[in-house]
Amino acid sequence: MPGEIWSQGVHRGLYGGHAGLxxxxxxxxxxxxxxxxxxxxxxxxxxxxxxxVTYAGFRSAVDAARGMFADRGIxxxxxxxxxxxxxxxxxxxxxxxxxxxxxxxxxxxxxxTAEIEHAAHLLTPRHVFGDSAFGADVAFTPLxxxxxxxxxxxxxxxxxxxxxxxxxxxxFTSGSSGMPKAVELSRRAVIANQHNILARNGRFPHLLDxxxxxxxxxxxxxxxxxxxxxxxxxxxxxxxxxxxxxGRFDAAEVMSLIERERIQIWGAVPTMAVRLLAHxxxxxxxxxxxxxxxxxxxxxxxxxxxxxxxxxxxxxxxxLSNTWGMTExxxxxxxxxxxDMELHPGTVGRPYGVVELRIANPDAxxxxxxxxxxxxxMNGYAGLPDDQTVDGDGWLHTGDLGHLTDDGYxxxxxxxxxxxxxxxxxxxxxxxxxxxxxxxxxVEVAAxxxxxxxxGEELVAVVVGRxxxxxxAGELRQHVTGMLSYFAIPTRWEIRxxxxxTLAGEKVDKKALARSFAVR
Numbered sequence: 001m002p003g004e005i006w007s008q009g010v011h012r013g014l015y016g017g018h019a020g021l022x023x024x025x026x027x028x029x030x031x032x033x034x035x036x037x038x039x040x041x042x043x044x045x046x047x048x049x050x051x052x053v054t055y056a057g058f059r060s061a062v063d064a065a066r067g068m069f070a071d072r073g074i075x076x077x078x079x080x081x082x083x084x085x086x087x088x089x090x091x092x093x094x095x096x097x098x099x100x101x102x103x104x105x106x107x108x109x110x111x112x113t114a115e116i117e118h119a120a121h122l123l124t125p126r127h128v129f130g131d132s133a134f135g136a137d138v139a140f141t142p143l144x145x146x147x148x149x150x151x152x153x154x155x156x157x158x159x160x161x162x163x164x165x166x167x168x169x170x171x172f173t174s175g176s177s178g179m180p181k182a183v184e185l186s187r188r189a190v191i192a193n194q195h196n197i198l199a200r201n202g203r204f205p206h207l208l209d210x211x212x213x214x215x216x217x218x219x220x221x222x223x224x225x226x227x228x229x230x231x232x233x234x235x236x237x238x239x240x241x242x243x244x245x246x247g248r249f250d251a252a253e254v255m256s257l258i259e260r261e262r263i264q265i266w267g268a269v270p271t272m273a274v275r276l277l278a279h280x281x282x283x284x285x286x287x288x289x290x291x292x293x294x295x296x297x298x299x300x301x302x303x304x305x306x307x308x309x310x311x312x313x314x315x316x317x318x319x320l321s322n323t324w325g326m327t328e329x330x331x332x333x334x335x336x337x338x339x340d341m342e343l344h345p346g347t348v349g350r351p352y353g354v355v356e357l358r359i360a361n362p363d364a365x366x367x368x369x370x371x372x373x374x375x376x377x378m379n380g381y382a383g384l385p386d387d388q389t390v391d392g393d394g395w396l397h398t399g400d401l402g403h404l405t406d407d408g409y410x411x412x413x414x415x416x417x418x419x420x421x422x423x424x425x426x427x428x429x430x431x432x433x434x435x436x437x438x439x440x441x442x443v444e445v446a447a448x449x450x451x452x453x454x455x456g457e458e459l460v461a462v463v464v465g466r467x468x469x470x471x472x473a474g475e476l477r478q479h480v481t482g483m484l485s486y487f488a489i490p491t492r493w494e495i496r497x498x499x500x501x502t503l504a505g506e507k508v509d510k511k512a513l514a515r516s517f518a519v520r
Contacts, residue, residue: 005032006195006204010353015188015375016165018394021354022375026195030098030168031159033191033237034059036205040239043214046088047243047261053088055239057150061088064152065096072141074127076101076160079170081123081138083107083130086223086244089146091232093129094223096149098168101160102126105170106224107134108180110485118179122383123170164188167379171226173327174419174428174488182382183327192375193331194233196352200335203238215240216289217265218257220249220272221424226327227296231267240265251276255285262289269297269424270304274454277307288314296323296332297424302345324348324412328389328396330376333357334410347409358395359404366403367413371395418510420449420457425487427459432490435483436461436476441469446500447490448510450517461490462513464499471495492517 009024027033037055046053053061074080080102082093097104105125107116120135128134129141162168168187172180198204217235219242221228235242243261245253249272257263273295276282293308293315300322308315318338325332334357336349351357355374362368373394381387390396399417404410418429432447443464452458465471473493480489501509 006198006206008199008353016186016379016394018373018392020373020375020394021356023192023195023199023354027191028164028188029159029161030095030187030191033194034095034099036208036237037239039208039210041210043210043239044241045236046091047241048086048088049246051088053150058088058092060153061092061146061149062095062099063156064149064154065092065146066100066157067152067154068141068146068149069096069100069102069127070157072127072139074100074102076162077103078126079103079105079123081105081107081119081125081128081130081134082143082224083109083128083132083134084143085109085131085247086219086228087143088150088244089129089143090223092146092149093143099156099159101162103167103170105182106172106229108172108224108485109222110487111180112482112485114483115180115485119172119182122182162187165379170382171224171229171327174426174431178428178431178434181384184379184382185330185376186379189330189376189378190233192354193230194237196332196354196374196376197230197234198237199353205237205239208239210239212239215265216243216261216263217241217267218243218245218254218261218263220245220254220266220268221297225297225424226325226331227267227323230331235265249275251279252281255279255282255287258290259286264289265292265294266290267294267296269456270295270300271423271455273304273308277311278454282311287312290314290319292319292321294321294323296325297421305341322348324410326398328378329372329374329398330378333372333374333376336409340409344405344409344411347411349410350408351410357404357410359402360397362403367401368403369416370398370400370402370410370412372398420447420459422449422452422457422459422487423455425485427488432459432461432480432484432488435480436463438483439471439476439479441466441471442476444500444508446508446510446513448514450492450514458492459488459490460492460494460513460517462494462496462500464497465495467497 007025013022041056043055044052045055045058080097084090094104127139133140165186167184169185171183320338322336323332324334333355334349334351336347358371359368360371377396401414402412420427429447433445436445446462449457501512
C-alpha cells in the first residue's frame with residue numbers, strides 16, 4: 001500500500017450530499033484497507049482457546065470462504081447475516097462478505113426468538129452463517145462449516161466495485177423504542193471510523209512493518225457491537241494479536257488470559273472493570289502486562305477510575321482512556337486519554353479528526369442535545385426511510401444531553417432518549433413496557449433505569465395490576481421470557497395498585513419514580 005494513502009490532514013468537502021470534514025487521503029475500498037496486512041504473514045492474528053491463526057492463514061481462509069459464498073449463490077449487494085459469538089469463523093465470514101461485495105448483517109447472538117424473526121422480516125437476508133438458524137425461511141450454513149476454509153487454498157477472485165456511500169454493513173441498536181433498529185453504515189463510514197482511530201493513535205499501517213512490536217489485545221465484548229467491531233478492525237489493520245475469551249464474560253478467565261498471553265490492551269465496558277477489580281482472586285494474578293484499558297459503552301465514574309489507578313498502578317499514567325459514540329455514529333465520536341480525564345474529570349474527551357459536534361438548544365448552563373456530523377454517521381435505519389435522526393445537513397441527533405467546554409471537551413449529562421444502558425447493553429424502555437403490558441392483568445407499566453454499582457444502571461419495572469389478579473414478579477418475569485432478551489428483563493419489580501404518577505399531558509413521570517427508588 002503506498003504510504004501516502006493515509007493522511008492526518010483534514011479538509012472541508014462534500015459527502016453524502018452535504019458538506020463536512022474529510023481526510024486529505026485514505027483507503028476508499030475494503031480491498032485497499034486490508035492490503036497493508038500482507039506484511040505480517042507469519043504473525044499470529046487470532047487466539048481462541050487452543051487455536052492460533054496466522055495472518056496468512058486468515059487471509060487464505062477469507063479467500064476460500066468467498067468460494068463458499070459463491071457456491072451458495074450469494075452475490076454482490078446481497079445481505080448476509082453473521083449470527084454468532086466471537087470466533088475466527090465469525091471474523092472470516094465478515095471479511096469474506098465484504099470482499100465478495102455482499103453486505104454483512106451482524107445480528108445480536110443474545111436476541112429472543114421474536115427479535116430474530118423481526119430482523120429476518122425487516123431485512124430479507126439472502127443467507128445466514130450462524131451458530132444457530134435465523135428463522136425457518138432463510139438459507140442457513142453453520143458457522144462451524146467455515147472451519148474448513150482454514151484448510152483450503154483458493155485463488156482470490158476480483159473484488160466487486162461498489163459506491164462509497166452504498167450500505168456496506170448493518171448493525172443493530174435498541175434505539176429509543178420498539179424492536180432493534182437496523183443501522184445501515186456505508187463503506188465510507190466503516191473506513192472513516194478506522195481512519196479516525198488510527199490518526200488519533202498515530203499508528204497508520206504504512207508506518208509499521210514486520211519488525212514493529214505487536215500489540216496484544218483481549219476481546220471480551222461482542223464483535224456484533226460497534227465497539228467490539230471497531231477494536232477488531234483496528235488491531236487487524238495494525239498487525240496486532242487478538243485473544244478472544246470463550247463464552248460469557250468471566251473475570252477469572254479474563255485475568256488468566258491477561259497473565260498467560262501477556263495482554264497489553266483490553267477494551268471493556270465499566271461493568272467488566274467493576275467485576276474484575278472486585279474479584280476475590282484479583283491479587284493472585286500477574287496483570288502487569290496491561291498497558292491500555294479503554295473504557296466505553298456506559299458512564300465511567302471518577303470513583304471507578306480511582307480504584308483502577310490504585311489496583312493497577314501500571315495504568316496510572318497513560319493506560320486509561322474513555323470514549324463516546326454509538327452505533328448510529330458508526331463507532332466513536334470522541335476520545336479522552338488519561339491526561340484529559342485527570343484534568344477534566346468526567347469528560348468523554350474531544351472529537352476525532354473528522355467529527356463535528358454541536359449542542360442543540362442549550363439551556364442556561366449550556367446543556368442540550370449533542371448532535372454530530374461525520375462521514376462515519378449512518379445512512380439511516382432500514383425500514384424507516386422518513387426517520388429524522390440524521391437531518392438533511394448530515395447532523396446526527398444523538399439523543400444524549402451534554403455540554404462542551406471552550407477548548408472542545410465534551411461532557412455527557414444525561415439522555416433524552418428513553419433507553420437504559422445495563423452493563424453496556426442498550427435497553428429500549430418502551431419495548432420492555434410493551435412486552436409487560438401484553439399480560440392480561442397489567443393495567444399500566446413503566447420501565448426505567450436506576451443507578452447500580454456494578455452494572456451502571458439496573459432496569460426496574462413498576463407495574464399497576466388488576467386488584468383481583470394477585471400479580472407476582474415471578475409471573476411477569478416468566479411472561480416476558482422469550483419476548484425479551486435476557487438482559488432486557490427487569491431485575492427489580494414493583495407491583496402496585498395506585499396509578500403511576502404523571503406529568504402535564506398525562507405522560508408518566510419517570511423521574512419521580514426514579515427518585516422514589518433512590519431513597520429506598
